[in-house]
Amino acid sequence: MPEPYAEQVAEWSDLAERTEAMAMQRMMLHQSPETIELLGVSAPDLADGVHTVVVRDPMWGYWNKALGFCSPVDETTVAEAVARARDQRVPAFAIQVQPRAVPDGWSAIVERHQLTEGTMFVKCFGGAEPRDVETDLRIGRLGPEDATSFTHVLCVGFGLEETEEAHALFDGPQYFDGDWAAYGAYDGDRLVAAARMLVVPETDAVSLFGAATLPEGRNRGAQGALLDARIREARDRGIRFASAETWLEAPDNPNPSQHNMRRAGLTEVHTRPNWVWRNPDVG
Incomplete structure (x- = not known):
């Protein structure tokens, strides 16, 4: 190197x-x-x-x-x-x-x-750039009024029990405003995938996390498109870098998120x- x-x-x-x-x-x-x-x-x-x-x-x-x-x-x-x-x-x-x-x-x-x-x-970290991502889903920015649906997608996507505690942790209106933002992928009017971001000015980076997809939204380009939407917003805000992590794939256990991050231009730093x-x- x-x-x-x-x-x-x-x-x-x-x-x-x-x-x-x-x-x-x-x-x-x-x-x-x-x-x-x-x-x-x-x-x-x-x-x-x-x-x-x-x-x-x-x-x-x-x-x-x-x-x-x-x-x-x-x-x-x-x-x-x-x-x-x-x-x-x-x-x-x-x-x-x-x-x-x-x-x-x-x-x-x-x-x-x-x-x-x-x-x-x-x-994964680096100067990720927006790119064109193919999906048949509609991508939109979420607001506090979408909080309940956002948490539902996270719970189903991650296999969590949808409890009062889960909604308390993820529903807060503060996580849809200011340095925080969330995006969703819609099949018609139904939210089928979601993801969250936080701008961290101290590192000039956006932290990308909280990405989940319902079964009916999988293999349709949802998370690639949500990754792009968040990177575009970060770029519009003047943020240089993007940061994310995912579990390390193995030959017998592939991880689509890791491939999405590579395609977005992030470097696997460690x-x-x-x-x-x-x-x-x-x-």
Whole structure:
């Protein structure tokens, strides 16, 4: 790898980590006081990253993460995250450490704190450009009046139970305005796919996440078109970069999202696993 390109990827790795961590933190801190109380939400800084906590997470613990690290993660940082999760009786959480932030002796830290290696994710970042995407669906920007339908699509698309807690986490009108935006794909008047974005001015990037599709909307170009719509809005706002992540595909487990991100011009800057801690005191 040429040295200038290697330096750029290293810089983008850090920007990708910071963008996601800030997006996760703002997703937590922008919740209403009622939702914070209902779900047990908090998002303190942790070393140079963030630790997001949703004690009663309707998404299987997805939002319980320590991430965004650009400097080596020392044992004190891991111990602080584990202690917080234990004190708040979180069933489990994941520490995500990019390769450049893995410290010497990481395997010993993992063993001492009883972390297990879980799903591998790929971080994607770069100066994505709008492109023409073929779809027979109508793409439109969503507003607060679409919040219930948005959450329905997320729940069905991800296989979640559509509960009061899920709607509390995702329905907030604040997530359709300002630095936040959401887009949907329609089959006639029916919303069949949706995706969310957050502009992160500190990294000059848009964080792309929350993408899901109903079964009847799949294999119709919905997510490629929603990816393009969000990149276009980011460009219109003067944002240089786009940031996203998805699980790393394998020969026997293809991932269309990873291909969509490549086609949009994003660079796969690094992979990193979930290092999962499970609370022995919570059944």
